Amino acid sequence: MGSSTLSFAPFLYDPLTGSLWREGKPVATGPRPAALLGLLLEAEGRVVTKADLMERAWPGLAVEEGNLTVQIAALRRLLGVRADGTDWIVTVPRVGYRLPRQDEAASAQPPTVAVLPFVNLGGDADQDYFADGVVTDIITALARFRSFSVVSRNSAFVYKGRSIDIREVAAQLGVRYVLEGSIRREGSQVRINVQLVDGVTAANLWADHFEDGIGGMFAFQDHITERVASTVEPTIEVAEIQRSRRDRPNSLAVYDLYLRALAAIIDESMENNAVAYGLLQQALAIEPENPMILSHAAWALEHRIAMGWPWLGRDDVAECVSLARRGLQHCGGDPRVMAHCGMALVQAGKDYEGGMAVLEAAAAANPNDLFVAACSGTAALHCGDIDRALERLHRALRLGPRDPDARFSLTAIAMAELTRGNYEAAISYASRSLALNAHFDPTYWMLIAAHAHLGHINEARQFLHALEAIAPDVTLESILAGQPAKDPRRFAPVLDGLARAGMRARA
Template sequence: MAEKRKLAAILVADVVGFSRLASLDEDDTLARFRTVQTDVIIPSVRQHSGRIVKWMGDGALVEFGSVVEAVRCAVEIQDSVKERNADVDDARRMVFRIGVHLGDVIEEEDGDIMGDGVNVAARLEALAAPGAICLSDDAYRFVRSRLEVAVTDLGEAQLKNIAEPMKVYSIEVGAPSRPREVNPTTAKPDEAARPDKPSIAVLPFTNMSGDAEQEYFVDGMVEDIITALSRFDELFVVARNSTFIYKGRAVDVRRVGRELGVRYVLEGSVRKAGERVRITGQLIDAETGAHLWADKYDGRLDDVFALQDEITASVVGILEPTVRKAEIERARRKPAGHIGAYDLYLQALPHLYTIQPDENTIALDLLEQSIALDPNYGPALAHAAWGLVQRVTRAWPPRGADDVAQSVAWARRALAAGGDDAKTVVLGGFALVMLRQDYVVGMEALHRATEINPGSGFVTFIAGCGLMFGDETEAGTTLIERGIALCPKDPNLFVFLATAACGHLFAGEPEAALALAQRSLALNDRTDTIAWVLIAIYDTLGRFDDAKAMARTLLSVAPGVTASHYERVLPMRNPRSRAMVIDALRRAGVPD
């Protein structure tokens, strides 16, 4: 058999302090170790379909086709050894460390294996506490939903002779290891457990140019995409060292989805012609093989890093809403008895994003159901707070007795529960700023959200909007326009444009504001927001007839609305900016 490269789960086990034990009683130590070999390790490995590659003095190197079975085997070994030590005095107890990793290995003709997969497992074994099991992030992802074991997150560790830091987990041995309940009619032996949130793998792009130098460019871009997607807390993104094992291989996307435990796979190619390069990408549903999105990007290689950044931003900007749309459809198809807080939250989103009063009511009903199921679910709390901001700051009827107080309460709970979820943080801060309730906490949250995930068009826009209305006009407008660049096809682009127009108006640039406002009006002429923005712009430019015509449009869109109402609810922190709008409304004929 010629040497071959493959993906395998690697277990490395070693006795703690074997030399010390041997120095106390060599014959007894060797005899007890051989007993553990024959009575514990060999039967357990066999039971879990593993292969003992070799014995290494007082340790073992074992290969498995399934990381779930490798971890079950490790837990079983540690439990058995612990039982055997119950009647042995402390000085003579034989205790093992075990490391488990899923990675790329090379199998030689004699059956031995080597490579990074083996090296990482060995380093994890060395990190493990006596009697414990250390798992790499790649191994843990496959077992966390399959085994009921107590796990401690040890954070990132710099393993010896391994280039990149790796997240490490430790299993607390002693609790029983039970398989997760799965449907026997649908479970597949090679299928990894999928996390609850949407999961995606970015495969290495295919170099079709015949130019080996382009490998560095393409691999760098794929790594950038993985890094950028990893900032979206609502996405589970497979690490580079798991996806790059498919480099140079023809793959079945559905099989990749099963092996990596992901719902979505992004793949692509690069083709170079002279000084120009074309990148194509496509997002595929790994369960059905259906194409959800495809596009191409052309550019010059004059500045490789700028081109990488441009393509990464474009791809990430479209992937987030595409995956969100697919997840919403998935939630809609779920049977009523299986709907949870996450599904209700997803179902609410398309109603909330329409920014229409009746749809807003439907969204808030769904979000309140989600919050009832999980009172600390940050995304539902944050979006519910945003839903009430939509109502309060527009000419819409109120939902409850005190929508401002309810929105603020939800926003504070969202910020307390949100952690590092950029959307939760940005919407919590947005509500506090737009309702003029807590500028200190709100503005800090807006800034923090853009630091957590600068690649999200939604986060960028919402943060920019809050900052602009919070009187950081220049910084806010810059972020709003970046949000527009990241989300050029967003269905709410008319809102982005109208808000950008406000920013330019408040900055003393009414001509630039007018161009943006007219683009917004062309996309949606039935919203009161763009009407009052245009009235203020026309008034500033001295186009009073146009302002009066737009006031009539406003009153047809929002019958009975008054200038006094807007004076109470508009979110401008700067009193001069608010007065500019309110005075313009009154001059244009909006009743007081």
């Protein structure tokens, strides 16, 4: 396969030989379907007339249009369907056919990642086996995430020992992102370097290194797997959001609507939360049973309810619970979907047993997802054992100490410390959360309450004024209404501190 090959999503086509590959594996095509595909690809998303297609497949021959219909149908069977269930080949009535443009194809489905065999820089065969084991573990760990798909080990290991160009490999495997690394042994130490690369631009998105002694090899391997898996997912998420804004800012494809909504949700502001919910409703109008969209719509409403913000509909609580249950019905065991829906059941629906069961299942399904760990820890803080909650929350921090989602864990830990009377510690954790996101209301709750309990009334009121600037309708009553109440004593110190600082009791 050379530079003349053409790629589209998981496919690679060589016009010189008429050969087609899907994720590195050959797809058997006849000469006429291959000729038709070549012309459609050359058009780069533009419509190709029936006359031009017949001339390509039957040069110099007069054939019936029905023959073209038969060959197009055969080509459709070979390609299968796109992630959204639609055909790769678009029929333009009375004119001809076209393939989706590259940006259309990319926006229709989440990205794909390939983990390539790590390069053994030392040449020691023992380290070669170790590096292969690390890569296999990373592939397995990444496969637990559903926001992207991972190329199989067998497909990726075809490139072992070969000098490669990342962009060419990405095109051949039909992936957007490539994870590569190297291993070197120096005396009793083993050092591994890992980097995540954009397969189209070859830009480095993330890099890190790990080093340990020979004696702790298995623990070292587990540590690498955990760190890489927990870092790759949010890095890809951020890259995909930026790519959608840059390349497809007005796309109405479901995946792009989701990315735009996600960016608005994580801003945490009241206004952007409403924007996000509107985008997700547009997506649900297209795919009403999409579990990722259902769970994020539930998340948007759950967040409004928990913050005590004005409702978007007649009964946001009932709609939030309905979205969460529909999301669980269609989730197929996706841990992230389960986490969002489980939190909605606990926080908005007050279904403590059902919600906690969902969250426990999500944590077991993907222990390397820091958002899942944060959700299960936060729910346990309200409804379960505080020590276990802190264990989950601190694990989430270890998985992604600088990730924006760390605000959830930091603020929940601050609440746990406040509940136990450790007000200085609560301020420390809440301050770290504030540095990550200045729009997250609960961070202000913890700072206000902890300072008030310490007698720092001026500081408490400064944070109260800052909260009122972003949530002007906030009251003790609105905050309390959105909190789980299985054990009211858990949240009582927060409410008491807010009252001491002078927060209004009700509107």
